Amino acid sequence: MSKGTVVLAYSGGLDTSCILVWLKEQGYDVIAYLANIGQDEDFEAARKKAESLGAKKVFIEDLRSQFVENFIWPAVQANAVYEDRYLMGTAVARPCIARRQVEIARREGAQFVSHGATGKGNDQIRFELTCYALYPEIIAPWRIPEFYNRFRGRTDLMEYAQSHAPADLYLMTKNPEDSPNEPDVLEIAFKNGVPVRVTNVKENKSEDTPLDIFSYLNEIGGKHGVGRIDIVENRFIGMKSRGIYETPGGTVLLNAHLDIETFTMDKEVRRIKQGLGIRFSELVYNGFWDSPECDFVRHCIAKSQENVEGKVQLSVFKGQVYILGRESPKSLYNEELVSMDVQGNYDPCDASGFIRINAVRVNYHQLEAKVALLHYSCV
Amino acid sequence: MSKGTVVLAYSGGLDTSCILVWLKEQGYDVIAYLANIGQDEDFEAARKKAESLGAKKVFIEDLRSQFVENFIWPAVQANAVYEDRYLMGTAVARPCIARRQVEIARREGAQFVSHGATGKGNDQIRFELTCYALYPEIIAPWRIPEFYNRFRGRTDLMEYAQSHAPADLYLMTKNPEDSPNEPDVLEIAFKNGVPVRVTNVKENKSEDTPLDIFSYLNEIGGKHGVGRIDIVENRFIGMKSRGIYETPGGTVLLNAHLDIETFTMDKEVRRIKQGLGIRFSELVYNGFWDSPECDFVRHCIAKSQENVEGKVQLSVFKGQVYILGRESPKSLYNEELVSMDVQGNYDPCDASGFIRINAVRVNYHQLEAKVALLHYSCV
Amino acid sequence: MSKGTVVLAYSGGLDTSCILVWLKEQGYDVIAYLANIGQDEDFEAARKKAESLGAKKVFIEDLRSQFVENFIWPAVQANAVYEDRYLMGTAVARPCIARRQVEIARREGAQFVSHGATGKGNDQIRFELTCYALYPEIIAPWRIPEFYNRFRGRTDLMEYAQSHAPADLYLMTKNPEDSPNEPDVLEIAFKNGVPVRVTNVKENKSEDTPLDIFSYLNEIGGKHGVGRIDIVENRFIGMKSRGIYETPGGTVLLNAHLDIETFTMDKEVRRIKQGLGIRFSELVYNGFWDSPECDFVRHCIAKSQENVEGKVQLSVFKGQVYILGRESPKSLYNEELVSMDVQGNYDPCDASGFIRINAVRVNYHQLEAKVALLHYSCV
Amino acid sequence: MSKGTVVLAYSGGLDTSCILVWLKEQGYDVIAYLANIGQDEDFEAARKKAESLGAKKVFIEDLRSQFVENFIWPAVQANAVYEDRYLMGTAVARPCIARRQVEIARREGAQFVSHGATGKGNDQIRFELTCYALYPEIIAPWRIPEFYNRFRGRTDLMEYAQSHAPADLYLMTKNPEDSPNEPDVLEIAFKNGVPVRVTNVKENKSEDTPLDIFSYLNEIGGKHGVGRIDIVENRFIGMKSRGIYETPGGTVLLNAHLDIETFTMDKEVRRIKQGLGIRFSELVYNGFWDSPECDFVRHCIAKSQENVEGKVQLSVFKGQVYILGRESPKSLYNEELVSMDVQGNYDPCDASGFIRINAVRVNYHQLEAKVALLHYSCV
Known part of the structure; x- marks a missing residue:
């Protein structure tokens, strides 16, 4: 008897394929879910692989437009940069992917969602906080000893492969x-x-x-x-x-x-x-x-x-x-105001007062000296 | 009879040369002061020009080392960037230049300091706040109507010249x-x-x-x-x-x-x-x-x-x-801790608790659903 | 011939009465404007005084409701407190008063607005920034030497009177x-x-x-x-x-x-x-x-x-x-969740993981010791 | 054979007495530790109770001076208030208590520390983050199912007793x-x-x-x-x-x-x-x-x-x-500067420039109107 249905965020790769098989072994029905957020991938090959591994259903969802409009655009508005340097492509993608996964879980009557994010990373959190905010129960195999003790060997291999193949590292940008x-x-x-x-x-x-x-x-x-x-x-x-x-x-x-x-x-x-x-x-x-x-x-x-x-x-x-x-039609830049040669209605005298008032606090105790005025009208 | 002595921050250029002459016309003795903060300039030519225009004394001060150590280094420590983009070379230089100018004014018994910064810019403020913090009286000709009404014509000319010669714009960097x-x-x-x-x-x-x-x-x-x-x-x-x-x-x-x-x-x-x-x-x-x-x-x-x-x-x-x-000998980066394959003393189980506690608040009203636990020991 | 019309924020007191007279002496037509923001005052007596001093018109405006709704209410929402202690009654009132004054100036075709705020205080700024944001020209007598040199004596007197009468200090609150x-x-x-x-x-x-x-x-x-x-x-x-x-x-x-x-x-x-x-x-x-x-x-x-x-x-x-x-119907307080005796769906085990993950960073170098686990399942 | 020694933060109350007994039942040697941070308590009675319950040793530590100097004084310097209202007496006490507990654990060669803080509160975290920062392993019985499932009944009773005796609520302050x-x-x-x-x-x-x-x-x-x-x-x-x-x-x-x-x-x-x-x-x-x-x-x-x-x-x-x-000998308050009647070296004219410069930005598009100047020299 089935322990229930799990919607698994499936990538087609080694990790989530292992998880798919393992979930089935544990007695779950598995629905594989692939999100297309613009990555370069053979989605049909992934579909076949999931089916061959025993997925009850496979959903390939084109989230590209909503990813750009609802997730990337707000990040652009925010000038979103983490720790002064990181533009957070992955961080922005996770909630987009998780939201659809929860929708599928609801629609299909699944009791669980699952993902392949590891137990030391950020993605597990990004994924699960969105899921918890929306409702379902989560199976995170990389935090389950029965899973990670069994598969560590293969991961070692895979990791090794990745870490010795830096040529693949950049997929979108030329040197x-x-x-x-x-x-x-x-x-x-x-x-x-x-x-x-x-x-x-x-x-x-x-x-x-x-x-x-x-x-x-x-x-x-x-x-x-x-x-x-x-x-x-x-x-x-x-x-x-x-x-x-x-x-x-x-x-x-x-x-x-x-x-x-x-x-x-x-x-x-x-x-x-x-x-x-x-x-x-x-x-x-x-x-x-x-x-x-x-x-x-x-x-x-x-x-x-x-x-x-x-x-x-x-x-x-x-x-x-x-x-x-x-x-810009909404520019606040005023060429004439800023010009050195056109005075406009800006009175340079005002800057004297502005500076002196700002200086009041800067050196309180030498105030006597500071605010002594010259004989020029507004210096 | 002299109205007193002015230490003028002199650049050798048209603006401060006009100011030097004008200050003398107004009845001041003028000490010309050139700060060398690393700019590419013929300081001796500037000295001769100042003398020929009637400067009582000329001081050319090599501030390069103290500029780097006392001003640029703190800005490096701060990752100083204004409005996400501007690295503020000029802003950092002004207080360095003004401090020495005040020192000269004190040593030479001058009553005034003066500068060529215009009345709409930032440099007048940077310059004068440091001066006020340290004490002297300031003559800012570009804020004195008698001055700027007389010289506007020449400035127009000069500005025009500058704005039509963009080739000079970058002095330090190659295209x-x-x-x-x-x-x-x-x-x-x-x-x-x-x-x-x-x-x-x-x-x-x-x-x-x-x-x-x-x-x-x-x-x-x-x-x-x-x-x-x-x-x-x-x-x-x-x-x-x-x-x-x-x-x-x-x-x-x-x-x-x-x-x-x-x-x-x-x-x-x-x-x-x-x-x-x-x-x-x-x-x-x-x-x-x-x-x-x-x-x-x-x-x-x-x-x-x-x-x-x-x-x-x-x-x-x-x-x-x-x-x-x-x-770094002081690195807080721990390769083993972060590795996916080496568990170290980090227990992935802990992340489950961490995430669930963070989720408590995220969706308070759906708490029932959220914290329902799986049968796995630590998922 | 009149120099134009001034709308004066008039209080009925000594200061603004002096200003009213002085503005007339200087050749302006004066419209006196009293804002009722709830202060305890005999507005009709003030009206008569303004008229007797030569005001061309007198406006007494009941701003109480808009003061509370548009100014105090936003301050309540903000928990507005300056420097941890000051609730800023006056600061919130100024823009309310100034806005109506500008309205009157526009409606009456006045060229100027004027006020009795002194040259060292905050109120001149609060008043004028609102005016400048809305448009008119401002006459601030306490910053005009011809005015303040003439009236200083009276002010001394008045100030003296005020500072020696602290019994009046609190108008709204009992000891x-x-x-x-x-x-x-x-x-x-x-x-x-x-x-x-x-x-x-x-x-x-x-x-x-x-x-x-x-x-x-x-x-x-x-x-x-x-x-x-x-x-x-x-x-x-x-x-x-x-x-x-x-x-x-x-x-x-x-x-x-x-x-x-x-x-x-x-x-x-x-x-x-x-x-x-x-x-x-x-x-x-x-x-x-x-x-x-x-x-x-x-x-x-x-x-x-x-x-x-x-x-x-x-x-x-x-x-x-x-x-x-x-x-509250919108309370996020959940008595059961917080109770020590009712576990609810909150698993205390999760707190262990939460604390340990928070501790990862706290003492990086002693990590070995820190994450060593006890034999209890979730301690 | 002993599972090792635990230093238990002991209060003399029901909770930590239960924990003491339970830890012994589980096979630990228990050192009871009472911190005196100024609370009103019969420490000798608590010592006898701990001994009678089987504590191997009892330490009663007078931390009052260091609590005030090293913990309360920094909080005073910070004006420490949580969420605008809470002065955090307890939060400040926890690290003080935990530091000494770790010291005792080290001195006595104990492998563990333990405390009676519950699994839903803040104190468990305050206590344990300090412990983790310093090193030892922690036993938190209120997060161990074997413990809390067994003792819940008694706690219910105790909680009930507490919650129906509000007269005791305030110990230090009179109504x-x-x-x-x-x-x-x-x-x-x-x-x-x-x-x-x-x-x-x-x-x-x-x-x-x-x-x-x-x-x-x-x-x-x-x-x-x-x-x-x-x-x-x-x-x-x-x-x-x-x-x-x-x-x-x-x-x-x-x-x-x-x-x-x-x-x-x-x-x-x-x-x-x-x-x-x-x-x-x-x-x-x-x-x-x-x-x-x-x-x-x-x-x-x-x-x-x-x-x-x-x-x-x-x-x-x-x-x-x-x-x-x-x-104060270090006061920055300058009675003369602030006085309305003594001008000192402060020139009220400066405030005009200060305000006008601040207004430049406030209503950019109406600048024409805003900076038009009056005929008075510095209004």
């Missing part, structure tokens, strides 16, 4: 040394802080749906070797780990969004929003996408983006993104 | 498109969060004084076109302005320091220190280097750097800095 | 030593983080409009001597000044709101909102009520209040507010 | 309704942000060691019913729980320290330190006293206290603390 000797020049149009069109200026080619925009930025960014990093990061559970990541499209967008945001957003709103963006990044990294506080922060950040609108021109070349210029 | 097709590989050794040696790995060349290290990083960074940015920034006085900057050495150091810091610093100390670094950057940008709060923040940041020690390997290529690896 | 020996017990109902009804439990008396609620809380709080403070505070312009304040109704509301908020708001949302509340308080104190960043923060805080709903019971006695209990 | 009708007036002298003497002004009685000062403040505060609160708080593990606390001495000190700190500390240092104090409070509440980040924050806070020196006069009456005045 900058081998990338084109000519830059591509892009113009990205934003509205409400998210991209609404990308244009390759030289080729006069445009994309304007979220998925197409993001895919194209991944393609062009990847072609020029943009977005590779080798970092040590602090996992939520307190370990440091080394990570090698590539985020070509995300890196282009981060640069472009930072630029249009500073161009159109009030200085002090920006300061407050910067703090919220850091908080958002920590929450997402730690797996709290589906939490009250992350909902709250996302709402506040989205509010801040209402005037983040306009176009950014940039070139992509040899691993680097260069901002070339920007324009 | 990445024209930079070498071979990377340079550097190893930077840190102690207490500041660099203590840089080695060019291929050329087996090393530098180990602060000034030599920084100069060499400027040279290598510049050769590879590192650190150019074109941004719109928010000035302290509330205007947005466009800035085009190059910070080759600073950009290399920011990348290297971020890396060794994350490698050696506790995760939660890092979070708190990140917030202090942002505050530090705002203070420095706004001109508050010499203020109680900036002293306090610098002290706290320096404290956080006690274990930031080790070596970072990186390559510099076509405008980009790539971290290749790092090592 | 706690003389307050009733029996507490009043109140129940305050909240919705969206603002009070919607107050009930005096013993007297079975209720109020349920914003103005009536706030007035009643001022009355009861004042009767029991609640909300008196004697503090030194940091003015925006960098001086420290001593202030003696009374905020009876505000103090009762702060206590009640803190209680219902913690009862109904998610823990982590609360932490983020606490930071926003501190920022809000600084902005309001400094005069930035009408600024992009204060609009943004108010929006975020209002969003956080959607579930802040329920009733708080409290007693008011001898200067102190005691929370007696609270209830 | 304010029954407290004296005359205030006590105290003067507290601070140095480096901690109290160095307390004087009862009317009785001319002084205390000047940390323990005596704190004990006396507890006595006087308790006599006047100061520091009672009834709150709902958010536990670290994500539950909300109701707590009823009394902190008489701590409440007096919080008020006095806030006052002398604002009087002597630079405004902007204070803002940064306020943020660090909130972080410190969260860390302490959550049990991270012995962590790298709490060490760091404590260091920074201590640095901020170098000038926090002077005397605060206050009265204690009917549950309330009233600040009467303060004085």
